[in-house]
Every structure is written in structure tokens, then in C-alpha cells.
Amino acid sequence: MLYDIWTVFWRDWVVLKRRMKKFILSRMVAPVLYLVAFGWGLGRSIDVGGGSYLDFLVPGILALNSMNISFNSIIPVHAERMYHKSLEEYIIAPICPGAFVIGKVLASVLRGLISSGIILVLAALFGAHFTVTPLFFAVLVINCIIFAEIGFWAAMVLNTYEEMGQVNTYVLLPMSFLCGTFFSTQALPEALRWLIEMLPLTHTSFLLRSLGSGGEASMSSMLVLTVYAVFCFLLGHRAFLRLRR
Amino acid sequence: MIEIDALVKRFSHRDKDNKVIWKTAVDGLSLSVKEGEIFGLLGPNGAGKTTTIRVLTMQTVPTEGRVLYDGKEIFLHEREMKEFIGVVPQHVNFDQDLTVGENLELHARLHHMGSAERKRRIAELLHYVDLSEVVNDGVRQLSGGMKRRLLIVRALMHSPRILFLDEPTVALDPQVRRRIWDLIRQMARSGVTVFLTTHYIEEAEALCDRVAIMNRGKLVSEGEPLELCQRLGTYAVEWDEDGRREYRFFKRRDASAAFVAGLASEGKIQVRRTNLEDVFIELTGRKEGL
Ligand SMILES: Nc1ncnc2c1ncn2[C@@H]1O[C@H](COP(=O)(O)OP(=O)(O)OP(=O)(O)O)[C@@H](O)[C@H]1O
Numbered sequence: 001m002l003y004d005i006w007t008v009f010w011r012d013w014v015v016l017k018r019r020m021k022k023f024i025l026s027r028m029v030a031p032v033l034y035l036v037a038f039g040w041g042l043g044r045s046i047d048v049g050g051g052s053y054l055d056f057l058v059p060g061i062l063a064l065n066s067m068n069i070s071f072n073s074i075i076p077v078h079a080e081r082m083y084h085k086s087l088e089e090y091i092i093a094p095i096c097p098g099a100f101v102i103g104k105v106l107a108s109v110l111r112g113l114i115s116s117g118i119i120l121v122l123a124a125l126f127g128a129h130f131t132v133t134p135l136f137f138a139v140l141v142i143n144c145i146i147f148a149e150i151g152f153w154a155a156m157v158l159n160t161y162e163e164m165g166q167v168n169t170y171v172l173l174p175m176s177f178l179c180g181t182f183f184s185t186q187a188l189p190e191a192l193r194w195l196i197e198m199l200p201l202t203h204t205s206f207l208l209r210s211l212g213s214g215g216e217a218s219m220s221s222m223l224v225l226t227v228y229a230v231f232c233f234l235l236g237h238r239a240f241l242r243l244r245r
Numbered sequence: 246m247i248e249i250d251a252l253v254k255r256f257s258h259r260d261k262d263n264k265v266i267w268k269t270a271v272d273g274l275s276l277s278v279k280e281g282e283i284f285g286l287l288g289p290n291g292a293g294k295t296t297t298i299r300v301l302t303m304q305t306v307p308t309e310g311r312v313l314y315d316g317k318e319i320f321l322h323e324r325e326m327k328e329f330i331g332v333v334p335q336h337v338n339f340d341q342d343l344t345v346g347e348n349l350e351l352h353a354r355l356h357h358m359g360s361a362e363r364k365r366r367i368a369e370l371l372h373y374v375d376l377s378e379v380v381n382d383g384v385r386q387l388s389g390g391m392k393r394r395l396l397i398v399r400a401l402m403h404s405p406r407i408l409f410l411d412e413p414t415v416a417l418d419p420q421v422r423r424r425i426w427d428l429i430r431q432m433a434r435s436g437v438t439v440f441l442t443t444h445y446i447e448e449a450e451a452l453c454d455r456v457a458i459m460n461r462g463k464l465v466s467e468g469e470p471l472e473l474c475q476r477l478g479t480y481a482v483e484w485d486e487d488g489r490r491e492y493r494f495f496k497r498r499d500a501s502a503a504f505v506a507g508l509a510s511e512g513k514i515q516v517r518r519t520n521l522e523d524v525f526i527e528l529t530g531r532k533e534g535l
């Protein structure tokens with residue numbers, strides 16, 4: 001099982017290694033824009049009650065960026081299934097289906113973490129203050145896992161590339177803005193706030209913000225994220241098995 | 246070796262009114278294939294050949310029926326069975342982001358081959374099909390014939406005991422086709438059981454020890470190529486009538502001669518031995534008035 005996970009991961013690692021420079025460069029664009037526009041530009045006139053807006057913003061950007069990157073990194077699996085059909089190699093191979101799901105998810109988590117690392121370096125250069133603890137890192141990893149799993153699930157059940165794009169538009173984009181990334185959910189009307197606080201990204205933002213400023217982790221948020229991670233794995237795993245119907 | 250027992254595969258899809266529609270691709274197929282033989286599954290487009298292979302290679306689960314290898318139900322021993330089958334698909338399905346060598350390496354890793362064995366086998370097989378030079382090229386750069394050869398050696402990487410080939414020589418020039426036939430014969434000589442599908446009759450005649458003909462998901466005939474021809478009639482008479490080519494088959498030569506004597510056709514009349522193509526067309530085409 002571990003060896004099979006490594007095999008699936010190895011394939012993505014070979015591909016990523018070849019494109020590492022391009023990958024890193026392209027991953028710098030969005031964070032720099034966010035930091036300039038919201039951190040420097042808008043941020044000077046925003047009051048978040050103690051601390052600078054930049055310090056408030058960095059955990060939010062980390063959360064939304066790791067979400068986007070790990071989701072989008074797994075999208076090529078859709079082409080492997082629908083267009084190149086190279087997924088068949090894994091289906092005829094004597095490996096356990098779970099190993100395939102985990103291997104692909106981990107490869108996307110790696111990309112999510114690399115781009116998070118880039119943001120941390122950039123944010124430090126921009127003069128933001130934060131602390132990275134092991135728990136902070138763990139939250140990032142879980143966040144990447146959840147959205148890689150959602151991406152995997154979408155790649156297994158959706159049949160066209162357009163539909164994959166719609167997941168981005170209707171699920172990820174709203175979350176990017178609303179889930180406590182750019183502003184605190186306190187500002188939202190009660191009903192909307194209740195809804196937003198059901199979403200995983202909100203909890204990631206909460207946790208990263210409090211851990212990053214040296215605070216405590218909320219156990220309930222950790223629990224919510226763990227439940228999401230397990231649930232989304234089962235969803236993706238089931239969708240992968242159902243390809244054989 | 247391979248035992249197929251009343252296999253049924255139905256696909257469901259939704260029509261424009263969102264009603265579920267079932268389509269039967271394989272309809273009660275029973276077959277058995279002996280160890281070390283080359284078995285050919287023939288049939289026109291849409292007969293259900295690919296679907297059959299997909300079930301046999303565990304890429305899709307059957308709706309009904311069983312498949313046994315060495316007496317073991319394959320879907321109950323999936324991983325064990327997958328270790329000893331090799332699959333050459335109808336379409337090219339390489340990983341487009343990997344090179345030729347990496348595609349083979351991925352396959353080897355997925356089949357738990359050690360690193361030394363992997364390297365040895367990749368070099369050996371690529372040499373065998375004259376692809377050593379392109380080992381570091383992307384798979385997109387290969388010609389159609391090269392891709393087909395690579396598909397076959399990829400399936401052979403882990404030395405399978407049963408090799409499935411779905412139309413292995415489709416759209417290839419005659420030279421490449423011959424080479425692939427040689428390759429398949431060599432595999433069979435070395436003890437591999439070969440199960441292939443094709444709609445090229447010469448291919449079945451040149452390669453197969455036994456063939457089965459299927460049409461619309463059902464088995465219509467099965468046996469050695471020669472035996473099938475004899476069943477239809479060893480002698481074939483072909484003549485033109487109203488601008489159409491007509492055929493009749495006879496068990497005995499004197500019967501065919503008598504028939505020819507009674508024919509009032511102006512065009513060319515030919516008496517020859519029945520071939521597999523006659524059997525194929527007779528069993529899958531003409532009865533349905535195509
Ligand atoms: N995934 C699927 N969903 C729905 N119908 C399918 C599916 N796969 C095959 N079919 C249908 O099943 C029937 C048999 O198809 P199959 O591909 O097995 O035929 P084939 O004998 O391989 O034909 P060809 O010679 O064209 O390759 C066809 O009518 C096809 O439309």
C-alpha cells in the first residue's frame with residue numbers, strides 16, 4: 001500500500017520536477033498582487049482592531065491560496081481520465097484503489113505547500129509578522145488535503161472540462177472571498193455568517209490567524225477540518241471505484 | 246485458463262427526458278480459452294469486443310455472469326489476477342506528461358518490479374521493438390506504429406501469463422502489422438495465453454488457433470478457423486447477379502460444380518475455398534440484411 005502510494009506520487013513528482021522553475025515563478029504572481037493591493041494599497045486605511053491589516057491578511061491569503069493550488073493541481077487527473085485515458089494504467093494495475101487516491105492527493109498537497117512556502121517568504125519580505133508552529137503547518141496540510149480531495153472527486157464525476165471550471169467559479173471563488181480571508185466573518189449578517197462558518201476554509205482562516213499570532217488553536221475548528229478531510233476522502237474514493245460501473 | 250460464464254454487461258445512460266436507458270453490450274457470452282493458445286474474438290463494430298476485454302481485465306464490473314482464471318473468480322481475487330494479465334488497449338493511453346522510458350517505468354512500478362529488474366526489462370524490450378533511441382522522447386512525438394509497439398511492450402513489462410490485445414494492428418501499415426504478428430506469435434510460443442480482438446479477418450486467420458465470432462453482444466460461432474469454414478461449407482461459389490455479388494457455400498466439390506453448371510450468370514463465376522471472411526460476413530452481416 002505505501003509503495004503504491006509512492007508510485008502514484010512518484011509520477012507527479014517526476015512531472016513537477018521538470019516544471020519546478022515555471023511552477024514557482026507562476027505561483028508568485030497572485031500572492032504578490034494580493035500583498036501589494038490589499039496589504040500596502042488598501043490595507044493602510046483599514047482598521048482590524050490591533051495589528052496591521054497586512055498581519056491580518058497573510059493567514060487569509062495562505063488559506064485561500066493553498067485551497068486554490070491544491071484543488072487546481074489535481075485537475076489534470078480529469079484529462080488523464082477523460083482525454084488521455086492514462087488512468088486505465090492504474091485501474092488494470094494490482095494496486096489498491098485507495099493508494100491511487102492518496103498518492104494523487106499527496107502530490108497536490110505538495111504543490112499547495114510549496115506555494116504556501118512562497119507566500120510566507122514573500123509576506124516576510126513585505127514586513128508581515130507571524131509565527132509558524134508545527135500546528136500551523138498541520139492546519140495548512142489539512143486544508144490542502146481537503147481541497148485536493150474535492151478536486152479529485154470533481155475530476156472523477158464531472159465529464160467536461162467546463163464543469164470543472166464551474167466548480168472553481170461557484171465553489172472556490174466565493175469561498176476565497178467570504179471565508180474570513182480578507183475580513184472577519186463578524187462583519188457579516190447572522191444568517192450568512194452561520195452558513196459561512198460551516199465551510200472548511202473559514203476554519204482554516206480562523207486557525208491560521210490565531211496560531212500565526214501566537215494564539216491557541218480552537219479544538220472545534222480542528223475537528224471540523226478533520227471531519228471534512230475524512231468525508232472528502234471517502235467521497236473521492238467512492239467516485240474512483242464507480243468509474244468501473 | 247480463461248473461463249467466461251454467461252457474461253452480461255449493461256450500460257445505463259439518461260436520454261434527453263432524463264429517463265434511464267439500458268444498453269446491453271455483452272449478452273450472455275460464454276467462452277473458454279486454453280493455456281498457451283492464441284484466441285481471437287471477432288465481430289463487427291459495436292459487437293461488444295472491447296466491453297468483453299474490459300470486463301476480462303477488470304476495468305469494468307460485469308452486470309451478470311462470472312469470469313474465472315485458473316478456476317478462480319477474478320473479481321474475488323482482483324489483485325492476484327491483475328499481477329498476471331497484460332493489457333493492450335484499443336486506443337493509445339500513454340501518460341502524456343511522461344517520456345517513453347518513464348511510461349514503462351510507471352507501469353513497472355505499478356506492478357511492483359524492483360529497480361534493477363525494471364531497468365533491465367525496459368532496455369531489453371525497447372531494443373526488441375527498435376525503440377531504444379526514443380527512450381527519452383515524449384510519447385507525443387512517436388508515430389502511430391511506434392506507439393502501437395510501445396503499447397505492446399508496456400503490457401509485457403511484468404511478463405504476464407495472459408495477454409489481452411484489443412485490435413492490436415488497427416491503422417498500421419503492412420510491415421508494422423507483420424512485425425506485431427511475429428511478436429504475438431513469439432509470446433504465444435513462450436507460453437503466454439493470448440486473447441485478442443480484431444475485425445481484420447486476415448489477422449485472425451494468420452494468428453489465431455481458435456476464434457469466436459460475436460455480434461450484438463452474443464456469441465454466434467466458435468472454433469478453429471478451418472472448422473468454421475467447413476461448417477459453412479468448404480467450397481464457395483461467387484457470382485454477379487443484378488450488379489450484386491452473390492455467394493453460396495457447399496460441403497462438397499461436386500455439389501458446387503453442379504450449382505455452377507445451373508447458373509445463368511454473364512459475369513465472372515468463381516469457385517474457391519471458403520475463408521474466414523465468408524464465415525464472418527455470413528454470420529454477422531447478411532442475416533441482418535446489411
Ligand atoms: N461506457 C459505455 N457506456 C455506454 N455504452 C457503451 C459503453 N461502452 C460501450 N458501449 C456500447 O456497447 C456496445 C459495444 O461496444 P464495444 O466498444 O464493446 O464494441 P466493439 O466490438 O469493441 O466495437 P469496435 O469494433 O467498434 O471497437 C456499443 O453499442 C457501445 O455503444
Ligand SMILES: [Mg+2]
Pocket residue numbers: 294295296335411
Ligand atoms: Mg472495440
